[in-house]
Amino acid sequence: MDLKAETVGLAVALELPLVVVDVQRAGPSTGMPTKTEAADLLQAMYGRHGESPIPIVAPYTPSECFQAAVEAVRIAVTYRTPVIVLSDTFLANSSEPWLVPNVDDLPEIDPAFATQPNHDDGFWPYLRNEKLARPWAIPGTPGLEHRIGGLEKEDGSGNISYDPENHERMTRLRAEKVARIANDIPLLEVDDPGGDAELLVLGWGSSYGPLRAGVRRVRDRGGKVAFAHVFHLNPLPRNTGEVLRSYTKVLVPETNMGQLVRIIRAEFLVDAEGYSKVTGSPLGAAEIDREIERRL
Numbered sequence: 081m082d083l084k085a086e087t088v089g090l091a092v093a094l095e096l097p098l099v100v101v102d103v104q105r106a107g108p109s110t111g112m113p114t115k116t117e118a119a120d121l122l123q124a125m126y127g128r129h130g131e132s133p134i135p136i137v138a139p140y141t142p143s144e145c146f147q148a149a150v151e152a153v154r155i156a157v158t159y160r161t162p163v164i165v166l167s168d169t170f171l172a173n174s175s176e177p178w179l180v181p182n183v184d185d186l187p188e189i190d191p192a193f194a195t196q197p198n199h200d201d202g203f204w205p206y207l208r209n210e211k212l213a214r215p216w217a218i219p220g221t222p223g224l225e226h227r228i229g230g231l232e233k234e235d236g237s238g239n240i241s242y243d244p245e246n247h248e249r250m251t252r253l254r255a256e257k258v259a260r261i262a263n264d265i266p267l268l269e270v271d272d273p274g275g276d277a278e279l280l281v282l283g284w285g286s287s288y289g290p291l292r293a294g295v296r297r298v299r300d301r302g303g304k305v306a307f308a309h310v311f312h313l314n315p316l317p318r319n320t321g322e323v324l325r326s327y328t329k330v331l332v333p334e335t336n337m338g339q340l341v342r343i344i345r346a347e348f349l350v351d352a353e354g355y356s357k358v359t360g361s362p363l364g365a366a367e368i369d370r371e372i373e374r375r376l
Contacts, residue, residue: 081120085128088162090230092132092254095206095214097156097163097191099149104168106360115360116169118285119336124164125314125343131251133258135159136313138166140288143178145171148311154189158264159257160213166313168335170286170362193218202226205238206250211264212257261315268317270326272306273299279375280327282352284310284340287333287363294368298376305372310340321348329375331355333363 081102091098104120106112124136135155139148145167152163194217197203203224206214217224226238234241235249270280283291288309295307308323310316324330324344330352332341338354345352355371357363 081123081127088134089128089130089132091162092128092134093230093232094228095160095254096216096228097153097160099152099156099163099165101149101165101167103172104166106169106358112360114169116173116286116362117335117358117360118166118168118287119339119358120166121284121313121336121339122342124166131255133255133314135161135163135258135261135315136166137163137311138285138313139171140283140285140309140311142171142174142176144311146178146181150186150189154187155261155264157189157191158213159211159261160216161258166285168286174286191216193221194224195221197223199236201237204236206233207236208253208257212253212260259315261312262318265312265315265317267319268308268310268323270306270308270323271295274304277304277306278328279304279372280306280308280324280330281368281372282308282310282324282330282332282340282344284313284334287335290363290365290368291333293365294372297365297369298372303372303376305376313340316344316347320344321350324348324350324352329353331371331375333357333368333371335363 102120104118106115106117107119137148137152139145148165152165156163194215198207198215203217203226205226205228208214231240232247232250234246281291281295295305298305330350332352333355334340335357337356341352341354344350
């Protein structure tokens with residue numbers, strides 16, 4: 081992630097599928113390489129040159145890592161974009177029973193390779209479909225010769241362009257393409273049995289187990305608390321703002337200095353509160369129980 085930001089930015093400009101798996105550990109630099117942390121979210125969101133948004137998914141259990149990989153490939157191929165999978169050391173060193181799926185039962189991911197010219201002038205590599213994804217032609221296909229690269233391309237034709245209006249249009253198209261993925265992912269689900277909780281606990285990544293256990297402990301004592309966990313981090317599910325505004329208080333525990341909570345504060349203008357832990361060890365159910373009680 082540190083050394084290949086330029087390559088990832090190139091993939092954004094090329095608009096070609098790429099999946100980057102980041103198994104996060106305690107940093108910065110070499111930090112504590114055998115200890116867990118989830119502090120690469122802001123880097124995944126913004127850590128590239130120029131305006132270059134990228135979809136992000138975050139598995140939350142060991143078995144969910146498989147589904148996260150499948151989903152990352154689906155998004156990458158469907159939308160012609162790099163995708164980042166944010167795992168972490170806690171997940172990497174954990175295990176659980178998992179039923180190996182039948183390959184035939186997995187969803188089909190069709191790259192829909194171009195097979196013929198798409199314009200009177202031949203093959204235009206930056207004409208887009210309804211998802212704003214550009215066509216993908218296998219190199220060497222007769223009649224589909226084209227040029228891609230890191231220099232800005234003209235909308236449609238793919239010719240190198242230094243036109244300022246074209247650059248702004250292409251920048252906005254790439255951002256809109258990622259934003260539209262929100263229409264193609266599930267809504268954020270909320271676990272709120274009574275429907276009358278005032279506090280929502282929101283998590284992501286491997287915090288899932290401790291957060292769920294902490295919430296259960298509070299509920300067993302009669303406390304009213306809701307719980308939601310985010311799998312798609314960029315774009316966020318399209319009902320995220322509605323969910324957050326439904327609660328008087330929002331608590332976001334993270335093994336970083338408060339990265340997701342910064343994003344949702346900025347994006348949705350909600351008064352969410354973070355709980356940070358950067359000791360190199362995962363969150364625990366007892367401390368989540370304690371932090372929830374402090375806010376009830």
